[in-house]
Amino acid sequence: MVAIDGFPGESWPGILNTTDSMPLSYRWSSRFMFLDPIEARQKLERTRKKWLQKVRPFMDQLFQTGSGAVDRDAALMVSEAEDAIAEANSQLVAYGYYTPVIVLFGDNDKKLREQAESVRRIVRAEGFGARIEGLNATEAYLGSLPGNWYANIHEPLLNTRNLADLIPLNAVWSGSRVCPCPFYPENSPPLMQVVSGSTPFRLNLHSGDVGHTLVFGPTGSGKSTLLALIAAQFRRYENAQLFAFDKGKSMLPLALGVGGDHYDVGAGEAPAFCPLSELTSDSDRAWAAQWLETLVVLQGVRVTPDHRNAISRQLGLMTTSGAARSPTSFRACNCAKSRRRCIITASMVRWVICSMPNVMN
Numbered sequence: 001m002v003a004i005d006g007f008p009g010e011s012w013p014g015i016l017n018t019t020d021s022m023p024l025s026y027r028w029s030s031r032f033m034f035l036d037p038i039e040a041r042q043k044l045e046r047t048r049k050k051w052l053q054k055v056r057p058f059m060d061q062l063f064q065t066g067s068g069a070v071d072r073d074a075a076l077m078v079s080e081a082e083d084a085i086a087e088a089n090s091q092l093v094a095y096g097y098y099t100p101v102i103v104l105f106g107d108n109d110k111k112l113r114e115q116a117e118s119v120r121r122i123v124r125a126e127g128f129g130a131r132i133e134g135l136n137a138t139e140a141y142l143g144s145l146p147g148n149w150y151a152n153i154h155e156p157l158l159n160t161r162n163l164a165d166l167i168p169l170n171a172v173w174s175g176s177r178v179c180p181c182p183f184y185p186e187n188s189p190p191l192m193q194v195v196s197g198s199t200p201f202r203l204n205l206h207s208g209d210v211g212h213t214l215v216f217g218p219t220g221s222g223k224s225t226l227l228a229l230i231a232a233q234f235r236r237y238e239n240a241q242l243f244a245f246d247k248g249k250s251m252l253p254l255a256l257g258v259g260g261d262h263y264d265v266g267a268g269e270a271p272a273f274c275p276l277s278e279l280t281s282d283s284d285r286a287w288a289a290q291w292l293e294t295l296v297v298l299q300g301v302r303v304t305p306d307h308r309n310a311i312s313r314q315l316g317l318m319t320t321s322g323a324a325r326s327p328t329s330f331r332a333c334n335c336a337k338s339r340r341r342c343i344i345t346a347s348m349v350r351w352v353i354c355s356m357p358n359v360m361n
């Protein structure tokens with residue numbers, strides 16, 4: 001049990017957040033027992049009197065000499081107690097007894113003591129007092145149990161504004177233990193384990209079945225390296241298959257390293273896209289017509305009904321004639337047979353390569 005027993009002069013929200021980064025697990029009990037305003041005022045009044053007696057030495061007070069040295073610290077405390085009484089009267093804040101205890105569990109005495117020591121160090125570094133409980137340990141433990149209001153009561157009184165600064169409202173999240181994607185086998189491990197501070201973090205890109213991810217940063221900050229790491233880690237899942245569209249060959253080392261294939265699409269003997277390979281069904285042809293039309297539009301041409309007819313006629317011809325189903329043959333036949341102005345240019349055909357989902361050898 002590590003008790004926090006002294007408070008710094010002032011507090012701010014999340015003042016004890018550094019405890020989050022401790023490389024150990026602990027239970028932090030924050031018990032606050034509210035006093036009603038009248039009771040709080042009485043207690044604060046008592047505190048004020050206690051400090052007031054310390055301002056001037058006892059003999060000085062007894063004989064009313066008025067010559068002894070004034071204890072400035074005690075005087076300050078009196079004025080703080082008066083402020084506190086004013087605040088309690090205003091009822092903007094409530095006062096109560098606050099008992100914070102950090103409970104560590106373990107079956108190795110030596111290790112536990114070391115951990116308690118490191119907790120104490122961290123809490124002290126934030127300007128608090130902290131002690132490892134000895135004689136009082138049982139009391140402190142009982143007081144840390146929910147609902148126990150009689151064991152281990154700590155002075156001084158604290159108000160709710162300070163309480164809000166002190167209680168651990170947020171904690172470091174260490175990530176989901178399993179990948180949240182429902183399409184992975186049950187209890188699939190997270191994509192990878194990383195470290196944030198000294199806390200391990202289980203990284204998953206999925207939220208439900210969606211894994212959309214945006215990474216941004218300056219050039220050379222490691223985006224491509226991260227992408228390759230994610231790709232490599234994805235291989236931990238059974239039957240994982242990876243298709244990456246690579247810019248500037250940043251995946252090349254990984255692909256070679258794991259025995260994968262890396263193609264320069266459309267260059268020489270490498271595989272190329274074949275968007276028009278499937279033209280059997282009506283919906284295939286409708287898709288192809290729509291796609292070719294989009295290409296024409298992207299070249300800055302306004303598509304007229306004539307263009308549209310030409311495209312679908314040509315697609316029909318390609319389907320029945322068994323001609324090679326490439327954009328090149330689409331273009332050749334279209335020029336030769338319809339004698340219309342050629343609307344698909346060679347540069348378009350090259351452009352096609354960048355936007356297609358089907359890869360064929």
Ligand SMILES: Nc1ncnc2c1ncn2[C@@H]1O[C@H](COP(=O)(O)OP(=O)(O)O)[C@@H](O)[C@H]1O
Nearest residue numbers: 216217218219220221222223224225226227250
């Ligand atoms: N986590 C890392 N540790 C060490 N070196 C790294 C790390 N991430 C990236 N690098 C190095 O930084 C350089 C730039 O990384 P890169 O992924 O190409 O950046 P970006 O794609 O963001 O421009 C590379 O030489 C890479 O080896």
Ligand SMILES: [Mg+2]
Nearest residue numbers: 223224225250
């Ligand atoms: Mg890059």
